[in-house]
Amino acid sequence: MSRDLHSGRKLLLSTCTIGTIALATACGVEQAPEEPVAGRHELPNWQNAAQSGEYHCGKFYLVHMDPAPESKTATPLSTITLKFSRAVDPSTTGGVVLRERESKRIVPANVTSNGVFVHITPLRPLNHNYRYTVDVDQIEAQSPHTDPLDVTKRFFTAPNFPDLYIRYKNGLAVREHDFMWTPSTGELRVDHFVPGPDGILQTTDDVQDTWVLSQYDTEQDNVYTIVRGEPGPDGIYETADDAVVYERTLSFDARGETSRSHLYFGPDMQMGTGDDYTTPLQSRYYDNDDVYLGRCDGNICTQYVYYAGETHVLTYDDPGPDGVWR
Numbered sequence: 339m340s341r342d343l344h345s346g347r348k349l350l351l352s353t354c355t356i357g358t359i360a361l362a363t364a365c366g367v368e369q370a371p372e373e374p375v376a377g378r379h380e381l382p383n384w385q386n387a388a389q390s391g392e393y394h395c396g397k398f399y400l401v402h403m404d405p406a407p408e409s410k411t412a413t414p415l416s417t418i419t420l421k422f423s424r425a426v427d428p429s430t431t432g433g434v435v436l437r438e439r440e441s442k443r444i445v446p447a448n449v450t451s452n453g454v455f456v457h458i459t460p461l462r463p464l465n466h467n468y469r470y471t472v473d474v475d476q477i478e479a480q481s482p483h484t485d486p487l488d489v490t491k492r493f494f495t496a497p498n499f500p501d502l503y504i505r506y507k508n509g510l511a512v513r514e515h516d517f518m519w520t521p522s523t524g525e526l527r528v529d530h531f532v533p534g535p536d537g538i539l540q541t542t543d544d545v546q547d548t549w550v551l552s553q554y555d556t557e558q559d560n561v562y563t564i565v566r567g568e569p570g571p572d573g574i575y576e577t578a579d580d581a582v583v584y585e586r587t588l589s590f591d592a593r594g595e596t597s598r599s600h601l602y603f604g605p606d607m608q609m610g611t612g613d614d615y616t617t618p619l620q621s622r623y624y625d626n627d628d629v630y631l632g633r634c635d636g637n638i639c640t641q642y643v644y645y646a647g648e649t650h651v652l653t654y655d656d657p658g659p660d661g662v663w664r
Contacts, residue, residue: 433475
């Protein structure tokens with residue numbers, strides 16, 4: 339054992355060989371002492387060699403991921419790069435996979451390694467406004483090997499709502515959707531327009547028939563949506579008294595969506611009166627590995643069974659003698 343002259347910390351020293359250059363470096367820490375330790379001499383280029391990952395000392399762990407874990411800036415064409423503290427054994431990268439967060443489906447990708455770096459290049463574009471996980475299973479450092487490393491990190495792709503979307507029917511433009519996304523509040527507003535008296539969309543007499551306001555949480559989940567139609571008593575569109583067509587509320591936990599409900603107006607065509615009605619509450623459930631197994635809506639339960647690459651759907655319309663679903 340030798341003592342760091344600057345901090346007094348004890349560091350275990352070992353000699354590493356890079357080509358024909360012998361280096362003395364501190365194992366188990368990211369940075370070596372600034373000065374020679376106890377008569378051992380650091381070569382001038384030891385730091386460059388260490389940063390390149392060509393040395394074989396120290397603990398093996400994930401140093402950095404790009405895009406950063408929990409970030410919300412990845413694009414559909416992003417390549418995911420992992421940087422480890424030591425050079426990776428290429429023969430152990432088979433356990434590095436990219437998955438869709440909710441479905442757990444593996445995203446087809448090429449996985450390559452170069453020194454301390456592992457690159458994951460999806461073979462198809464990723465979805466916008468979506469969650470993905472990078473699963474690292476049993477990856478190892480180059481000789482001398484350490485214990486295999488297992489780690490899971492999550493990232494988001496950025497929302498990318500269009501400014502304008504036109505719907506067509508029989509070759510004719512019949513509806514215009516204008517999108518307004520506010521990242522700071524997580525609000526998405528969509529105004530809907532239909533042709534006016536001239537029967538042509540995107541002219542000055544177009545008529546707004548509905549508008550939609552959706553709220554997204556910090557996980558980029560759509561937790562609430564309200565659709566409004568005709569103007570209310572003030573006769574002005576896009577104010578609080580506009581007629582509500584329906585409301586939708588969703589709940590989520592770390593595994594994904596857990597429930598959703600809808601509220602609709604009744605025969606009087608007015609929301610907030612006694613004849614309003616809701617759809618049965620839909621509850622979703624997962625196994626211990628966060629795999630989506632099915633949902634129940636009060637009248638029926640649907641179960642998904644995954645076997646040999648196939649998905650089997652089982653439907654139940656009676657909770658059984660105990661009267662309790664699942």
